[in-house]
Amino acid sequence: MIRYPAFDPPEYIDWQADPRLVEEFARTIERDAGRKEIVSALDHKRLLSLYEGLVRNRLHDIMLKRWVKQGVISKAWLGTGEEATTIGAIHALDRSAASDGRPTDFVAPMIRNAGACHEMGMTVTDMLRGYLGTEDSPTRGRDLHIGDFQKGVIAPISHVGDIMAVTAGIALAFKLRREPRVALTWIGDGSAKAGVFHEAMNMAAVQRLPLIVILQNNQVALGTRLDQHHRASFLDWPAAYGVEGAAMDGNNVLDVYAAVKVAARHCREGQGPFLLIAETFRMGGHATHDEREARQTFAAELFERWGKRDPLGLFETYLIEGTMDLENGRRARKTGSPRERNLEVLKRVEERVTSEVEAAAEEALSSARTKMPRPEQAAEGVYAEHSRSSAQQASGIVF
Amino acid sequence: MAAITLLEAIRKGLWEEMERDDRVFLLGEDIGVYGGAFKMTEGFLERFGEDRVIDTPISESAIVGAACGAAMMGLRPVAEMQFIDFISCCFDILTNYAATSRYRQNIGIPMVVRGPSGGGVHGGPFHSQNVESFFLNTPGLKMVEPSTPYDAKGLIKAAIRDEDPVLFFEHKALYRNPRIKQEVPDDDYIVPIGKAAVRREGRDISVITYGVMVYTAMEAADRLQEEGIDIEVIDLRSLLPFDREAIVESVKKTSKVIILHEATRTGGMAGELTAVINEDAFEYLDGPIMRVTSIDTPVPYAPPLEEFFMPQVDDVLKAARSLAAY
Numbered sequence: 001m002i003r004y005p006a007f008d009p010p011e012y013i014d015w016q017a018d019p020r021l022v023e024e025f026a027r028t029i030e031r032d033a034g035r036k037e038i039v040s041a042l043d044h045k046r047l048l049s050l051y052e053g054l055v056r057n058r059l060h061d062i063m064l065k066r067w068v069k070q071g072v073i074s075k076a077w078l079g080t081g082e083e084a085t086t087i088g089a090i091h092a093l094d095r096s097a098a099s100d101g102r103p104t105d106f107v108a109p110m111i112r113n114a115g116a117c118h119e120m121g122m123t124v125t126d127m128l129r130g131y132l133g134t135e136d137s138p139t140r141g142r143d144l145h146i147g148d149f150q151k152g153v154i155a156p157i158s159h160v161g162d163i164m165a166v167t168a169g170i171a172l173a174f175k176l177r178r179e180p181r182v183a184l185t186w187i188g189d190g191s192a193k194a195g196v197f198h199e200a201m202n203m204a205a206v207q208r209l210p211l212i213v214i215l216q217n218n219q220v221a222l223g224t225r226l227d228q229h230h231r232a233s234f235l236d237w238p239a240a241y242g243v244e245g246a247a248m249d250g251n252n253v254l255d256v257y258a259a260v261k262v263a264a265r266h267c268r269e270g271q272g273p274f275l276l277i278a279e280t281f282r283m284g285g286h287a288t289h290d291e292r293e294a295r296q297t298f299a300a301e302l303f304e305r306w307g308k309r310d311p312l313g314l315f316e317t318y319l320i321e322g323t324m325d326l327e328n329g330r331r332a333r334k335t336g337s338p339r340e341r342n343l344e345v346l347k348r349v350e351e352r353v354t355s356e357v358e359a360a361a362e363e364a365l366s367s368a369r370t371k372m373p374r375p376e377q378a379a380e381g382v383y384a385e386h387s388r389s390s391a392q393q394a395s396g397i398v399f
Numbered sequence: 400m401a402a403i404t405l406l407e408a409i410r411k412g413l414w415e416e417m418e419r420d421d422r423v424f425l426l427g428e429d430i431g432v433y434g435g436a437f438k439m440t441e442g443f444l445e446r447f448g449e450d451r452v453i454d455t456p457i458s459e460s461a462i463v464g465a466a467c468g469a470a471m472m473g474l475r476p477v478a479e480m481q482f483i484d485f486i487s488c489c490f491d492i493l494t495n496y497a498a499t500s501r502y503r504q505n506i507g508i509p510m511v512v513r514g515p516s517g518g519g520v521h522g523g524p525f526h527s528q529n530v531e532s533f534f535l536n537t538p539g540l541k542m543v544e545p546s547t548p549y550d551a552k553g554l555i556k557a558a559i560r561d562e563d564p565v566l567f568f569e570h571k572a573l574y575r576n577p578r579i580k581q582e583v584p585d586d587d588y589i590v591p592i593g594k595a596a597v598r599r600e601g602r603d604i605s606v607i608t609y610g611v612m613v614y615t616a617m618e619a620a621d622r623l624q625e626e627g628i629d630i631e632v633i634d635l636r637s638l639l640p641f642d643r644e645a646i647v648e649s650v651k652k653t654s655k656v657i658i659l660h661e662a663t664r665t666g667g668m669a670g671e672l673t674a675v676i677n678e679d680a681f682e683y684l685d686g687p688i689m690r691v692t693s694i695d696t697p698v699p700y701a702p703p704l705e706e707f708f709m710p711q712v713d714d715v716l717k718a719a720r721s722l723a724a725y
Contacts, residue, residue: 145503
């Protein structure tokens with residue numbers, strides 16, 4: 001895809017596929033027989049849809065970064081470098097409507113998994129409106145953490161560990177109603193150190209809840225390196241809780257897809273929670289404001305090493321260089337490599353998503369000009385019935 | 400219709416709601432097989448099964464967090480805190496998650512968190528607290544505390560049916576207190592959240608209180624009657640939202656107010672109610688608003704210490720006499 005020197009991490013600007021990593025990418029998805037079978041069953045439409053999700057996630061983040069530079073917003077929390085862990089997971093879930101009209105499976109992303117929102121069906125326009133705090137944004141301007149219950153997305157909160165327990169509760173509701181549905185959440189290497197992670201993981205194990213937890217190890221807790229806050233191996237954690245678990249390559253969208261697919265099947269069959277460990281790396285700061293500090297926190301080689309593993313670049317190369325013709329899904333014979341055609345197909349996807357994100361930004365900015373919430377709306381919606389006391393305070397009735 | 404205790408009334412309310420609505424389920428520590436630390440849920444497991452009476456690990460955050468998630472999905476969880484003191488362990492989930500969900504993401508959390516509160520039973524610092532002030536400053540939560548069996552059944556039903564998270568405080572000194580037994584109708588009735596009750600009408604001084612202190616106020620009122628001081632006792636029943644109209648109406652009538660609660664003094668309900676009275680009825684006041692509360696210490700264990708700590712009838716008498724002199 002097109003790289004954006006003003007917004008991409010330096011390692012991404014002149015990104016070239018490292019043949020060894022491309023080979024490793026292909027090897028990774030063939031390592032496990034079950035996952036291999038799942039990946040090989042993907043047709044060209046599914047593969048393109050994964051690619052489209054990654055591109056949308058990247059361009060959404062780039063738009064936010066552009067807005068920060070333009071002073072439209074003060075900062076943004078980006079998923080750059082970690083997109084595969086989000087997009088692969090969502091695509092592995094059952095997003096078709098259940099009898100309640102909502103998606104079969106539910107997700108509770110962290111703010112860094114914003115890609116979950118658009119891949120569950122929220123519009124990029126709504127997501128960008130969230131940052132602008134407009135009246136027509138998903139929270140009507142109350143919070144920039146967004147979700148959409150009707151689309152199966154629970155909004156993040158900053159006390160990230162809490163979401164573990166809440167998502168366990170969603171899974172509990174599925175279990176009590178005997179519904180073959182799955183709840184999935186992500187948690188960072190940092191937030192997994194909150195006590196509630198332990199409580200929720202253990203309770204989910206005891207109750208055998210259909211809960212998938214993706215431990216998204218991006219090697220940093222805000223500004224504290226993994227080696228400063230972590231001793232054991234995350235791979236030992238599933239056994240410690242008595243739940244099924246596995247590692248997956250957090251920068252390989254197909255490995256994530258297949259791993260979550262296996263986990264979802266396990267959960268749907270009533271076999272209890274699944275704890276997936278994804279190794280990945282945050283290619284920016286905690287947010288856009290501290291990218292300099294992030295560069296000071298880690299050795300340059302680390303950025304360099306992970307920069308070569310750009311999840312988008314690797315998948316794109318896999319698709320371009322692969323034997324599948326992305327136009328029609330046919331496998332090429334020895335003659336007639338589909339390379340040129342595949343490049344063209346991916347370019348069309350990218351152009352379409354670029355237009356989508358640009359139009360979304362225009363629309364969101366238009367909302368910011370004309371649809372900001374009225375100040376007194378701050379007093380509404382705390383309780384189901386309109387709260388008398390807050391209404392009274394809002395109307396300024398004091399002695 | 401036999402007279403029953405406060406505990407039996409809550410039990411009855413829970414049981415009836417579970418019979419009426421299969422979305423209602425219970426979760427908490429030792430509530431199933433063991434029947435609950437106070438035997439509140441004894442027999443529930445046998446009747447409703449382990450899907451609806453869930454024994455949990457000692458994990459208050461997971462209990463209340465899971466209740467939030469289940470409530471979002473349309474169930475009606477009732478989470479038990481074995482002692483309400485332990486609610487501090489899930490303070491974050493309650494204040495940051497449950498209380499804000501509707502406002503933030505337009506998802507209501509119809510959940511009840513209930514448990515035994517209060518002192519006077521020599522439970523010491525960790526089994527005797529009243530926790531309402533921790534949550535009074537959290538918009539999005541509701542809080543109720545019944546003082547009679549009739550209200551207990553009606554309020555637990557109202558709490559379960561409410562669309563927002565409700566903290567339900569049960570004073571353990573009232574649980575099995577035979578003196579407050581009451582005939583409670585078998586009918587399906589609720590006591591609305593947000594409505595106070597006038598327990599005793601009087602002309603001279605309003606005592607605004609709730610929970611076990613209602614009885615302290617009533618005893619003081621009887622004694623003061625002999626001295627010619629006519630006390631009105633308002634039982635708030637709901638602490639958040641509280642019944643602003645009932646408070647103001649009583650103050651307008653008596654012009655003198657004592658606010659009585661068992662929770663500690665600084666930053667307690669009394670301070671907030673004082674401000675409300677100042678805002679809405681300042682010109683009717685004919686004396687300072689007085690507070691009778693526990694002192695600002697942890698709840699002490701030894702009987703003489705705990706007695707000194709908690710408001711006694713004598714403290715109300717003293718406050719009333721000095722207020723009557725204005």
